[in-house]
Amino acid sequence: MTQYNEDEDEFDFKEILQLLGKHKIKLFIVTLFFTLLAAIYAYLEPDIYQATTSIEIKKVKTEISAKEILNKAMSSENVNENTEVKILKSRSLIARAIRYIDFTHKYYVKYRLKKYELYKASPFEVDLDKGLGLTFYIYPLNKTSYKLKVEGTDKDSKESWKIEKEYLYGVHVKEKYFEYTLKLKEESTLNKDAVYQFIVLDKIKAIQEIQKNLVVNTTKAESSIYDISYKDSLSIRAYEFTNALANTYLQQGIEEKTKEASNILSFIDEQLARINIKLQKSEENFETFKNTSSMKNIGRKTKDIFDKVSNYENKLEELKIKEEMLNSLYKHIQEENNFEDISTVGLNLGSTNLPMLIQKLQEAQIKRNILLSEYTSAHSAVKKQLKNISQLKKVISTTIKTLKKRVSMKKVLLEKTINNYSESIETLSKKEKIYGKLNRDFIVNEKIYSYLLEKRATTAIAKASTVNTSRIIDTAIIPDKPIKPNRLVIVLIGFLAGLILGMVWVLLKEFMSNYIKDEAYIRKHSKLTFFRTIPYIKNETKGIKVFESPKSSFAESFRSLRSDLHFIIKKENCLLITVTSTIGGEGKTTIATNLAASISLTGKKTIILYMDMRKQTVHKMFNLPNTEGMSTLLSGNSSLDDVIQKSEYENFDMIFAGKIPPNPSEMIESEKMDEVIYELKKRYDYVIFDTPPIGIVSDATMLMQKSDISFYILRVNVSKKEYLENVKRMIELHNIKNFGLLFNGLKIDNNTYGYCEE
Numbered sequence: 001m002t003q004y005n006e007d008e009d010e011f012d013f014k015e016i017l018q019l020l021g022k023h024k025i026k027l028f029i030v031t032l033f034f035t036l037l038a039a040i041y042a043y044l045e046p047d048i049y050q051a052t053t054s055i056e057i058k059k060v061k062t063e064i065s066a067k068e069i070l071n072k073a074m075s076s077e078n079v080n081e082n083t084e085v086k087i088l089k090s091r092s093l094i095a096r097a098i099r100y101i102d103f104t105h106k107y108y109v110k111y112r113l114k115k116y117e118l119y120k121a122s123p124f125e126v127d128l129d130k131g132l133g134l135t136f137y138i139y140p141l142n143k144t145s146y147k148l149k150v151e152g153t154d155k156d157s158k159e160s161w162k163i164e165k166e167y168l169y170g171v172h173v174k175e176k177y178f179e180y181t182l183k184l185k186e187e188s189t190l191n192k193d194a195v196y197q198f199i200v201l202d203k204i205k206a207i208q209e210i211q212k213n214l215v216v217n218t219t220k221a222e223s224s225i226y227d228i229s230y231k232d233s234l235s236i237r238a239y240e241f242t243n244a245l246a247n248t249y250l251q252q253g254i255e256e257k258t259k260e261a262s263n264i265l266s267f268i269d270e271q272l273a274r275i276n277i278k279l280q281k282s283e284e285n286f287e288t289f290k291n292t293s294s295m296k297n298i299g300r301k302t303k304d305i306f307d308k309v310s311n312y313e314n315k316l317e318e319l320k321i322k323e324e325m326l327n328s329l330y331k332h333i334q335e336e337n338n339f340e341d342i343s344t345v346g347l348n349l350g351s352t353n354l355p356m357l358i359q360k361l362q363e364a365q366i367k368r369n370i371l372l373s374e375y376t377s378a379h380s381a382v383k384k385q386l387k388n389i390s391q392l393k394k395v396i397s398t399t400i401k402t403l404k405k406r407v408s409m410k411k412v413l414l415e416k417t418i419n420n421y422s423e424s425i426e427t428l429s430k431k432e433k434i435y436g437k438l439n440r441d442f443i444v445n446e447k448i449y450s451y452l453l454e455k456r457a458t459t460a461i462a463k464a465s466t467v468n469t470s471r472i473i474d475t476a477i478i479p480d481k482p483i484k485p486n487r488l489v490i491v492l493i494g495f496l497a498g499l500i501l502g503m504v505w506v507l508l509k510e511f512m513s514n515y516i517k518d519e520a521y522i523r524k525h526s527k528l529t530f531f532r533t534i535p536y537i538k539n540e541t542k543g544i545k546v547f548e549s550p551k552s553s554f555a556e557s558f559r560s561l562r563s564d565l566h567f568i569i570k571k572e573n574c575l576l577i578t579v580t581s582t583i584g585g586e587g588k589t590t591i592a593t594n595l596a597a598s599i600s601l602t603g604k605k606t607i608i609l610y611m612d613m614r615k616q617t618v619h620k621m622f623n624l625p626n627t628e629g630m631s632t633l634l635s636g637n638s639s640l641d642d643v644i645q646k647s648e649y650e651n652f653d654m655i656f657a658g659k660i661p662p663n664p665s666e667m668i669e670s671e672k673m674d675e676v677i678y679e680l681k682k683r684y685d686y687v688i689f690d691t692p693p694i695g696i697v698s699d700a701t702m703l704m705q706k707s708d709i710s711f712y713i714l715r716v717n718v719s720k721k722e723y724l725e726n727v728k729r730m731i732e733l734h735n736i737k738n739f740g741l742l743f744n745g746l747k748i749d750n751n752t753y754g755y756c757e758e
Helices: 013-022 022-043 066-074 077-087 092-099 203-213 235-293 301-334 354-372 380-426 430-464 487-512 519-525 553-568 587-601 620-621 630-634 665-669 673-683 698-706 722-734
Strands: 050-057 105-111 114-117 126-132 135-140 143-151 160-168 172-174 177-182 194-200 216-218 225-232 471-474 529-535 577-581 606-610 650-654 686-690 709-716 738-750 753-756
Touching: 013 114, 022 114, 022 216, 022 487, 050 177, 050 235, 077 216, 077 354, 077 753, 092 203, 092 430, 105 126, 126 194, 160 225, 203 216, 203 225, 225 235, 235 301, 235 430, 235 471, 235 587, 301 380, 354 380, 380 630, 487 630, 519 529, 519 738, 553 587, 553 738, 577 587, 587 606, 587 650, 587 686, 587 709, 587 738, 606 673, 630 665, 630 673, 665 673, 665 698, 673 686, 698 722
Parallel strands: 529 738, 577 686, 577 709, 606 650, 606 686, 709 738
Antiparallel strands: 050 225, 050 471, 105 114, 105 194, 126 177, 135 143, 135 194, 143 160, 172 177, 216 225, 738 753
């Protein structure tokens, strides 16, 4: 017997542990379920390998102004670093790198629920003409045939379609939605228990998949060393691709640099071909004249004049070539959008800043192209870069115009000088003039030809000696261990998730349940006297367990309750006890009957009155008639002796409800009921009333007011928490004394209490 000690705000950690302990089987099942799910996921998840290649990217140093130095210092973005990272991850560079690595044809085999990619180990290869992006499932039948399953959606009608047919290896398959030839490799073997599949990706989609798994970063801030890392389900392909991408990047750098020299060489070759023809013709004319005129030489003074004119004409030809190259450069700047192949080699620009401006223009164009691969032309960063390109083009155009003006001025001066010498030549004899002119043409053409040969040699040497300033530091190696998944961690996470979710589920179920689960809740939330917990028994409606199982914990609980009565009620004569509950099914009748039986074992004369006259079922438990009972007794149709029925046990009598009366409540409130109680008190030591549920009818309250003590029954998972508050109000309203609670139906398992599942 325990009194309530109010401390509702205190967090009871021990109570939490007890709740979890009572649900340990459920908690184990939930934890095991999530652990198994995690283990299955870890098993099915493919291994992912990572290969890494390290390269050093060096930039050619150019002179920059103080303003540019300040802008770079104030900028939060490392332009060169971001540019190189984006170049390495660009579609164009990846497309070149995968020319010899097949990323578009994917071959798989599914065996024992797990799917593996085959790559070069595929037993067959496919030539697909139609059906990009479709997944084809191959079921091997024998060495010559297979069954195909494929499904998709019609692009026009949006209707689903499915094809399932048998085909021969090596035979061209042509259907409405796809067309291919599946060839079996020589000496390849197929597992008939496995399912194969293949899919051919569009090149752009394949590149997009590569970009998702490609990571490029620097080893540290402001570093020129970049790590190219690629993740793949196949270690060999990760190794091949990272090395291919690094080599392609270096090769592209060389190609970009030699492209400029190639264009200049092409221009020089055109000029050489033209000058060579003129040189040969001028040489022939000069030799012919000397032979026919018998004039082998001219005077020293005349020779000096012709040498000077030849020298000036040679310089004039050089200026014309330079002017032509400037015109070509200007036209390229004005009309073209591709500035990567622009070069100023051979222009002899001296101290002008044109080469630096063109380099900036080329860098700006590369950055614009990279931005356009990620954003549209309407993006602010793209617009800003386009504006920068436009400004650089204007500055370069202005610079070229200035250079052209200088060349034109020099040409005018040279032409004027040549004209002055031409006047002196006019004073010579006809033969001397012809000899001088032919000799001059030959010398000029020869010098121009030599000049062009020198420029070509210089450019060719520059092209041949072009090397990439960047280099590979470490090539990738074939990874021997996957970087993920970490299967042990996945299983551990599944275990912890299952444990936590199981605990949350159990606690939420307990704390949000509207039913009373254990006696701790009663003790904590009710000020009413708590007497005992009655253990759970099976088939409680069959027989009297106190008599049938006297050594059980159930019988022991009633012996303890019987002892409590001696301490609570100090009374020599008959003791009246009422047993009730809120609703049916809480075990009220079982407890009242076994309490009466337990008391009778002490030699006390005990009688139990089954007062629920609306329900005629208790007599069946004892195989006794119910023709007469409380209803006939209180209505005056039977005497007390007529309704008292002796049980097979000594000192244990009972009165059943009898036939259903029209007014059971009025009968209980009648004077006849008082007379019956008065008479029973003379004959018995204990009178126990098994009443109807007080939550349904008010019969019990009248008997509780007449009783010496009343027991209110609560049952595990049947009685609601609100019943405690309701019964408290009922006691205060009817001024009932000596009232206590009994908790029924708690399972006992290895001396540990657990919940009763009804």
